[in-house]
Amino acid sequence: MVEKEGRIRVLGKELRPHAIWALLAWLGPLAGSSMIAVVAALWQKLRHISLDWFFIVGLFLLSFILLALLLYMARKISAAPKTDSAAPRQKLVIHSAVYGTGPLNDIVITDKLQNAQRDGLVIPVDNSLVPTDPAYGQPKRLEVDYSYGNNTRFRAVRWEGSRLSLPEDTELSRLTQALATTTEGHRKLEAENESRARAEIMELKNKLNQRHSKSLDWGGEWKLAEDSFRLHYKSEVCAQRTYETPGKFLTWRLFGGTDIGRAEVEAACSKAGALLLSCPGFETVVSQQVKAIKEDWKRWLEYLKEKHPLTNVMHGTGHDADEGRSLAVQTGDLYSVAPLSASECVKSAATAIRFKELW
Numbered sequence: 001m002v003e004k005e006g007r008i009r010v011l012g013k014e015l016r017p018h019a020i021w022a023l024l025a026w027l028g029p030l031a032g033s034s035m036i037a038v039v040a041a042l043w044q045k046l047r048h049i050s051l052d053w054f055f056i057v058g059l060f061l062l063s064f065i066l067l068a069l070l071l072y073m074a075r076k077i078s079a080a081p082k083t084d085s086a087a088p089r090q091k092l093v094i095h096s097a098v099y100g101t102g103p104l105n106d107i108v109i110t111d112k113l114q115n116a117q118r119d120g121l122v123i124p125v126d127n128s129l130v131p132t133d134p135a136y137g138q139p140k141r142l143e144v145d146y147s148y149g150n151n152t153r154f155r156a157v158r159w160e161g162s163r164l165s166l167p168e169d170t171e172l173s174r175l176t177q178a179l180a181t182t183t184e185g186h187r188k189l190e191a192e193n194e195s196r197a198r199a200e201i202m203e204l205k206n207k208l209n210q211r212h213s214k215s216l217d218w219g220g221e222w223k224l225a226e227d228s229f230r231l232h233y234k235s236e237v238c239a240q241r242t243y244e245t246p247g248k249f250l251t252w253r254l255f256g257g258t259d260i261g262r263a264e265v266e267a268a269c270s271k272a273g274a275l276l277l278s279c280p281g282f283e284t285v286v287s288q289q290v291k292a293i294k295e296d297w298k299r300w301l302e303y304l305k306e307k308h309p310l311t312n313v314m315h316g317t318g319h320d321a322d323e324g325r326s327l328a329v330q331t332g333d334l335y336s337v338a339p340l341s342a343s344e345c346v347k348s349a350a351t352a353i354r355f356k357e358l359w
Contacts, residue, residue: 308340
């Protein structure tokens with residue numbers, strides 16, 4: 001019984017405001033028409049005219065009907081939905097929507113989504129967003145920082161020709177991030193595999209070079225270089241360590257003898273200079289200054305200079321031909337290049353044979 005009275009009381013509280021407003025809506029026209037009738041009666045009284053009760057009652061009824069009609073029309077107009085003719089037509093139309101795991105238990109929620117509040121933005125990314133093209137002929141991008149429902153900021157980037165939808169689908173964002181992470185991991189793995197493969201190739205090349213070096217007759221290679229110099233044993237070809245102008249770069253040049261003789265001696269020096277870097281056992285024999293020279297024939301002449309003194313020596317400051325740095329140098333001449341070279345080739349062959357025996 002108590003529960004029933006409570007419900008009635010609650011219902012009465014809910015209906016009370018509506019009943020009061022309904023009563024006021026009826027009392028308004030009644031009071032207004034009564035006031036008009038009273039004013040008409042007072043006007044007749046002041047004019048010393050006998051009261052015309054038919055006129056007064058008719059005026060009361062007419063004013064009551066008119067005021068009630070005006071009140072009804074005002075309520076209808078105020079209850080009508082307000083439409084903004086300037087508002088753009090909604091482009092998003094929900095045709096159908098279901099929620100569930102499949103056709104057997106799907107629940108239709110089309111009406112719910114059609115009546116849901118649309119808090120979103122869909123916009124094409126093109127030059128219609130700006131007054132003028134900011135970079136003609138180049139691809140542009142739209143970058144937007146936004147938040148949705150809280151203060152967490154997100155950044156969305158879309159390139160020209162695409163479409164931007166805000167807020168972004170969280171699942172799409174998660175999958176995009178996962179794809180980027182996977183792609184980066186795959187790239188790193190490829191880089192590691194490529195580095196590992198290069199290291200293995202280099203190691204294999206070194207092993208092959210070592211095996212090839214062991215199989216070569218380095219003493220015979222030095223003997224061939226010696227024979228090349230022996231062909232010009234009595235030639236007058238000499239070498240000069242000098243400056244190369246402009247810039248005063250330190251360099252070597254051959255002089256004396258015939259043109260053919262100088263060319264053949266230079267070729268023999270090139271072979272011997274190449275052996276200084278490739279022959280096993282010469283890593284500690286050849287100085288770093290000699291190794292730094294790029295041209296083989298000049299490298300051999302620099303090697304000879306360290307073994308045999310120059311004549312006509314002059315001291316000065318020059319520039320390294322390869323590195324271009326300033327350094328104190330000595331210039332001079334190296335006579336009898338072919339005999340000196342043949343002698344050094346014999347010594348080098350002995351060094352190569354001795355080193356091979358240690359293998």
